[in-house]
Amino acid sequence: MKKITIQTSTNQYDVTIGEGLRHQVLEYLPKQYSRIFIITDSNVAPLYLHDVINSINGASPVDYAVVPAGEASKSIQIYYDLMSDAIKAGLDRDSLIIALGGGMVGDLAGFVAATFMRGIDFIQMPTTILAHDSSVGGKVAINHDEGKNLIGCFYPPVAVIYDVETLHTLPFKEIRSGYAEIVKHSFIHESSFWSTISQVNLIEAINDTELVNHLLKGIEVKAQIVEQDEYESNIRQFLNFGHTLGHALESEIGYGEITHGEAVAIGMLFAFQVSEKLYEIKLPYEQLINWLKSNQYPLKIQEIATDKLVTRMKRDKKSKSQKITMVLLREVGKPLIEQLDDQTIHLWLGEFLQ
Numbered sequence: 001m002k003k004i005t006i007q008t009s010t011n012q013y014d015v016t017i018g019e020g021l022r023h024q025v026l027e028y029l030p031k032q033y034s035r036i037f038i039i040t041d042s043n044v045a046p047l048y049l050h051d052v053i054n055s056i057n058g059a060s061p062v063d064y065a066v067v068p069a070g071e072a073s074k075s076i077q078i079y080y081d082l083m084s085d086a087i088k089a090g091l092d093r094d095s096l097i098i099a100l101g102g103g104m105v106g107d108l109a110g111f112v113a114a115t116f117m118r119g120i121d122f123i124q125m126p127t128t129i130l131a132h133d134s135s136v137g138g139k140v141a142i143n144h145d146e147g148k149n150l151i152g153c154f155y156p157p158v159a160v161i162y163d164v165e166t167l168h169t170l171p172f173k174e175i176r177s178g179y180a181e182i183v184k185h186s187f188i189h190e191s192s193f194w195s196t197i198s199q200v201n202l203i204e205a206i207n208d209t210e211l212v213n214h215l216l217k218g219i220e221v222k223a224q225i226v227e228q229d230e231y232e233s234n235i236r237q238f239l240n241f242g243h244t245l246g247h248a249l250e251s252e253i254g255y256g257e258i259t260h261g262e263a264v265a266i267g268m269l270f271a272f273q274v275s276e277k278l279y280e281i282k283l284p285y286e287q288l289i290n291w292l293k294s295n296q297y298p299l300k301i302q303e304i305a306t307d308k309l310v311t312r313m314k315r316d317k318k319s320k321s322q323k324i325t326m327v328l329l330r331e332v333g334k335p336l337i338e339q340l341d342d343q344t345i346h347l348w349l350g351e352f353l354q
């Protein structure tokens with residue numbers, strides 16, 4: 001079992017990572033709660049919900065809600081339904097919400113916790129590799145038809161309990177999706193992290209020790225950034241490496257059709273190309289694309305108009321005054337934020353998508 005403490009100017013919480021932690025939830029609760037409300041999804045519930053309920057062992061009354069698996073559940077309707085469930089269950093300001101699932105559940109349940117009676121405690125129990133990223137840093141949100149995460153806020157959990165045993169049931173597609181965020185963390189951090197990840201073969205089962213090391217390193221990279229810039233006034237934007245195009249692809253292709261990590265993988269390739277062109281440098285583009293191909297990332301996008309993607313990229317939350325904001329790399333481990341002219345991006349994206 002390993003522990004990382006996240007310490008920002010306003011908050012502190014522990015991320016505990018280890019095997020079988022879902023059986024020991026009670027040990028990680030910071031206090032006694034009047035009620036506990038677990039929010040999970042329809043894939044995770046049959047696998048792990050009962051373990052978590054059993055581990056609370058009657059210490060507080062427990063209720064739960066199971067939302068349909070998939071990004072579509074990060075909606076205003078499901079949010080409203082969960083609020084109704086929480087009210088009916090009798091939650092009060094001394095109650096706790098547990099988000100048991102991947103990033104979708106974490107973002108949704110976190111937003112419910114942030115807004116229920118102006119905010120009650122919540123715990124993240126991530127069950128995907130991707131959620132090493134989403135469970136840390138306190139961003140919670142739901143989607144609007146016009147774009148991802150447009151309705152949300154900063155609301156840190158009181159604890160993150162990461163049981164890596166739950167990752168054993170992840171489908172390959174989700175392992176691949178989660179590793180894209182680890183790759184992202186490696187590129188914005190330092191070249192030795194990417195050197196390690198570039199040796200990983202996701203097709204062969206990764207052993208737990210190796211996986212935990214990668215997750216810990218990813219969380220550390222994120223923690224260091226979030227600790228310095230919790231509310232994303234500057235360097236936290238580095239975590240958006242690969243996301244400007246990634247988010248546009250997700251919205252344009254449809255959330256069920258492409259995973260977050262698959263979209264980010266393509267977004268990182270494009271960010272590499274833009275960096276190489278703009279700064280006239282050479283990045284390990286070939287190495288990245290070969291790694292993605294050998295791990296069967298889907299890199300071909302079927303007939304999407306460049307126009308539509310550019311419009312989406314302009315609408316990204318981070319973009320200012322019609323420019324497109326992208327995180328680029330001067331070299332591996334040296335990210336920077338650029339405001340780019342939409343016509344240049346249109347041209348380069350057109351070439352990239354060929």
Ligand code: NAD
Nearest residue numbers: 043069102103104105127128130131134139166169170260
């Ligand atoms: P997800 O939660 O939808 O999980 C992916 C799939 O895996 C789902 O079908 C889910 O039911 C299933 N699943 C989850 N755990 C499982 C397990 N242990 N065994 C078997 N199946 C399991 O998606 P995700 O990839 O974890 O996260 C993506 C979401 O995270 C997006 O909504 C994205 O916007 C968000 N995100 C948020 C942040 C943040 O800082 N808040 C950062 C990155 C991503």
Ligand code: ZN
Nearest residue numbers: 181243260264
């Ligand atoms: Zn992401």
